[in-house]
Amino acid sequence: MRQPYLWRLIEGAVLIGLGALILVLIPSQIQNIPGMETETSPSFLPAVLAVLIILMGAGLIAQGFLKPRRDGPPDLTRVVVFRVGLSVVLLILYTVVFPRLGFVVTSGVFVGIYAYLFGSRSILKIAISMVAVPIGIWLFFEILFRIPLPHGILY
Amino acid sequence: MLEHLLPAAQLFFTFQNLLVVAAGLFIGITIGAIPGLNVPMIVALLLPITFYMPPVAGISLLLGVYKGGTYGGSISAILINTPGAPAAAATCLDGYPMAKQGKAGKALRASIYGSVIGEFISDIVLISIAAQIAMVALKFGPTEKFSLVVFALCTIGVVSSEHKLKGITAALFGIFFRTIGSDPISGSSRFTVGIFDLIGGIPFLPHLIGLFAVSEFFVQIEKKISAGKQDVIAPVSKNPDDNRVTWKEFKANIVTIIRSTLIGIGVGALPGSGSAISAFVSYGAAKNTSKKPEEFGKGSLEGVFAAETGNNAVTGGALIPLLTLGIPGDAITAIMLGVFLVHGLIPGPDLFVKSGDVIYAVFIGLIVANILHFFIASLGLRLFTKLLSVSRAVLFPIVIIICAAGSYTVNSNIFDVYVMIFFGVLGYIMKKFNFPVAPLMMGYILGGLLETSLIQALILSDGSVLPIFTRPISLVFVVLTVFFIFWSLFMQKKALDRRKRREEQRRRNLPS
Known part of the structure; x- marks a missing residue:
């Protein structure tokens, strides 16, 4: 028997799990109105979607057994996971900080951090980006289109 | 119709109207090209300004923004795999691979030609048989x-x-x-x-930005640039043929362009359906009828033509239900309905009789906008391809900050930025596991x-x-x-x- 493609089986299992999770959450997360017809009830479409997702998951598992693999496993080395994970954490930190400190100042700092993380070592380019970009965005949103950005305690 | 054309031409061809159409196109293309900014927002912001303008000028300004914005979304789609508007997501599929092969200029030119031709034919159909198409659209329950x-x-x-x-x-x-x-x-x-x-x-915009722009940011940050090495988004080829669409290539794609235009007109005429549906259906039809379907998704010029033509051919079609039935086709036409009403132009069959001169002046404005669109977009081409020479290390942080600002300013709510991050992570995971x-x-x-x-x-x-x-x-x-x-x-x-x-x-x- 042909060796099943492991990643396809994992993907299928995850989808089946997610579909089942949606079905499990429906009673607690959706308030059905008594007397409402099944087809027009708020839980109808989510339930249908959950069943279809489970079927797709089963289809992927079947593919894992029946079809030869064409694409390789996902590229998830330690370095990749670390760099992307760090970027996510920094982005969340930026989102927590900029309403408090102010958009312009925080954005300037984070543009510099990200440019360094990407590998730029040109101090001039980083410095110009840290100043020009947040000011440009501020001018565009606040001055040109009068859309306020958070000023925080700094600006 | 003919009796309205001469007065309509006299009404439209003034310096103010031409300037306003050009300004609208320029604003639309710029806004459409920047991920994090959306065209409906700009149309809504410009709406009050149009109240103080003559009706033809006011409507023409917004139509210019609409057309420019619909095309503008394809620029960032091709250059940085981030659609500036939802409909440009179809353009990403082949436009970005073309840019990575050094053919960004070719992809952008195909986008211009497809957009302008699709819009032009769509506008002619609108002018000729709007009422009849509206009757068919009414049968859609x-x-x-x-x-x-x-x-x-x-x-x-x-x-x-x-x-x-x-x-x-x-x-x-x-x-x-x-x-x-x-x-x-x-x-x-x-x-x-x-x-x-x-x-x-x-919220829609943070979801879109996260899924495309932020996820792409995470894909890009996987690879660090070595110190001293210039790493650009994509190489710009020195071969002139990679930066233009040859006559042979254009001829080979005429059927695709016409088919996508017809799809765009049909979809646009249906209330509630928008350019995104048309772009993908046109893309799908092109792939299924192509002699080289295996090239789709890997830098097929035909794919870019199909997506962009289908995307832009909707603009004329979307005005059909708006003008004939008062039913807007999408968010932008819903906002434009306000301009019509403020100027006393009540959509419906009588509109063409009672205000024929004004409406046909707007139609002439649509045709003129197509011509101006071609020149403005072509002039901007060199500037846009220059973006590819900017180092990733500088460009992507700038993009992420613009995205955060764009997500925040939708509702002035920090929650929307968290939504953006969530969908950014989800989009990244999807890309790693080959889920589109x-x-x-x-x-x-x-x-x-x-x-x-x-x-x-x-x-x-x-x-x-x-x-x-x-x-x-x-x-x-x-x-x-x-x-x-x-x-x-x-x-x-x-x-x-x-x-x-x-x-x-x-x-x-x-x-x-």
């Missing part, structure tokens, strides 16, 4: 709309990736995300997990229309699903859906067999 959306989503799921099941799964999740919030019929909350900000549903993100976005966009049409259809048929298969127009879409799926599978198998035969031949020809 909830059952037909439901079938159309299912057809559109299946097409999108199937054509946007080699992995059909994954594409359809992504679309299903998109529809699921759309159900989060309040039920459209009863108002009950669904999957809000106690978060107040989710009662109104997942475009169907998820389209599922989200069309999920609302899908659910309300389904519920309305079931109410009208007392809970029976039979009308979906018995009403003629609905049955056409059901048949097209099944045909599309099987045809795509067949074409994929054919391409796979061809690839296997070539590999076998290569092995046989290798010296022992």
